[in-house]
Amino acid sequence: LTTQGKAAAPLISRKLKKRTVPKADGRYIVYYERP
């Protein structure tokens, strides 16, 4: 819910897929993709 009590937008829409991958040096990269 939003602070106004209404339905909030989803964090990421169903059309978007999130994939978090560790990098070789310990950092991360997050891919946001449309399947």
Add this chain to the structure above:
Amino acid sequence: LSELRWHPLLEEWVTVAPWRQDRTYHPPADHCPLDPTRPGMPETEIPEPDYYIAVFENRYPSYSGEQGRCEVVCYTPDHESSLGEQTVEHIADLIAVWRDRTDELSRLPNVRYVYIFENRGEEIGVTLSHPHGQIYAYPFMPPVMARELASESRHMRKTGRCIYCDVLAGESNGERTVVGNDRWIAFVPPFARWPYEVHIAPLQHREWLLDLEPEDDESLALILKALLQKYDAVFDMPLPYVMAMHQRPPGRRTPHHHFHIEFYPPNRSQDKLKYLAGSELGAGAFILDARAEDTAAELRQA
């Protein structure tokens, strides 16, 4: 980790991060670290051969580990493109990415503020021309936001109203409106400190990206794209700017804060830049040689 030093006169933190001196500086186009990794070529920051939108931890962070985060948001694999050239659908997806990053970074234990921004153009100090933005998750409240939240809070205590809602009410005659729809407005505020400064704000009160309704994303994407196209049309060149998102801080109730995005192009004409100099830098007093009403009309017609 960075060293945080307290400025006792201005009562604000100065972040000392000497390793940032070594960050990549204007690499040739075929060695861009924000391009996907092409087969047979050295690995870039993005190991995969293609991407849609990608976010990674900055190699030269101002804040990392227990202090916070610095992330780079790559809008597109297309090196020659820009945010304003993306489709409305792509920008709406980027808004969802910004919201997801806000949510994730807000959950880190020592983060006091999540700041989404973009520096565009060499004039503004950009060292990588690939279209991208950044996110800083600060271990303290940045001074501009602290000052803004304090004045918003005072106004609400005094009047019971949101100060930014009052600002928007003052825009009803459309004299300073650049572009708008039924949910968002882009306007040159009467108190602009840069000639072509524009704010984008929701007409209904929202505190941050996590407060947006499902219909808000595409509606904001339309306004964002329209503004950026006008920026590039006004002088018939890619206009440099700083884009600064003013969200509420995580973990605090702030009914007095109204989410908005501020844009500061440094140009005062096609070939002249406004520099922050004696009055602005030394005294904090902005002097402006343009009226908001006039620059809004120029942008409206661009």
